[in-house]
Amino acid sequence: xxxxxxxxxHLITATxxxxxLRCSPRSGDLSVYWYQQSLDQGLQFLIHYYNGEERAKxxxxxxxxxxxxxxxxxxxxxxxxxxxxxxxxxxxxSTTGRYGYTFGSGTRLTVV
Amino acid sequence: xxxxxxxxxxxxAQEGEFITINCSYSVGISALHWLQQHPGGGIVSLFMLSSGxxxxxxxxxxINIQEKxxxxxxxxxxxxxxAVYICSGGTSYGKLTFGQGTILTVHP
Numbered sequence: 001x002x003x004x005x006x007x008x009x010h011l012i013t014a015t016x017x018x019x020x021l022r023c024s025p026r027s028g029d030l031s032v033y034w035y036q037q038s039l040d041q042g043l044q045f046l047i048h049y050y051n052g053e054e055r056a057k058x059x060x061x062x063x064x065x066x067x068x069x070x071x072x073x074x075x076x077x078x079x080x081x082x083x084x085x086x087x088x089x090x091x092x093x094s095t096t097g098r099y100g101y102t103f104g105s106g107t108r109l110t111v112v
Numbered sequence: 113x114x115x116x117x118x119x120x121x122x123x124x125a126q127e128g129e130f131i132t133i134n135c136s137y138s139v140g141i142s143a144l145h146w147l148q149q150h151p152g153g154g155i156v157s158l159f160m161l162s163s164g165x166x167x168x169x170x171x172x173x174x175i176n177i178q179e180k181x182x183x184x185x186x187x188x189x190x191x192x193x194x195a196v197y198i199c200s201g202g203t204s205y206g207k208l209t210f211g212q213g214t215i216l217t218v219h220p
Contacts (some may be wrong), residue, residue: 002156033206042213043198048206056205088153094206100145101208103155 003027004093006104014112018079021107025072025093031055032074033094033101034066038087049074081111115139118199118211125218131186133214135199144175144182145208147198158184160202189218 003026013019025032034046036059045058049068060066063081068074078085088108092101116137125131137144146158159166159173161182166173170189175182186193199211 002154031206033208035208043200043208043210045208045210050206056203056207058207090155092155092157100157100160102157103147105154108153 002102002104004029004091004102004104006089006091006107008107009105010108010110012110012112013081015081015083017081017111018077019081019109021076021078021089021091021109023074023076023091023093023104025074025091026102029093029095029102030072031094032068032072033092034060034074034076035090035092036087037090037106038084043090046076078109083111085109086111114212115209116199116201116211118197118214120214121212123214123216125189125216127190127218127220129189129218131189131193131216131218133184133197133199133216135182135184135211137180137182137199137201137209139201139209140203141201141209142204143202145200145202146173146182146184147200149196149198149213151195155198158197186216191218191220194218 005024030051037043046060048056066076088106090106092103143162161175170187172185196213198213200208
């Protein structure tokens, strides 16, 4: 157990639907990062939150949004889902990003 | 051209061999990360480097900032080292740019 908890582990949903992925960071970590791993694109950075504030955005689609709550857990919302959104979604946490990242076990999203 | 390039893409070795995976980057980074991903999918952070060399057990990571190049070495490789090794460049505000990964298979 890395200390970073992601739920659910697996999710199957239909095109056009909306889902929410949840991440609880390791105790004491203020930063949460979201990544997408698909077969054709590899790992891609989506977004970074630090203590509730958005710090950096990567290749995140407009249909996707995220937030970090006062208790530091984060949610990634994916809407109007398309087949191409099927991927592994990882979150990671760190204290400042200067000492490495701890990854969660990922959520495997399948859009059918 | 990717901002972070790894080589080789696939690597097969016999148990006990010395293994080197290379990573070159063109982006400005504050740190270079080496990650390991096992077939089950989980990702483990192995090293974070901003200069020099780090060692953890049989794993050694080096970085040359001037040449924008890093290497991951595995000494006395073992079948349990079989995994995908991913190099990534990190910025000071937390963005990571990933290489394509190197698939390592170590045969007994």
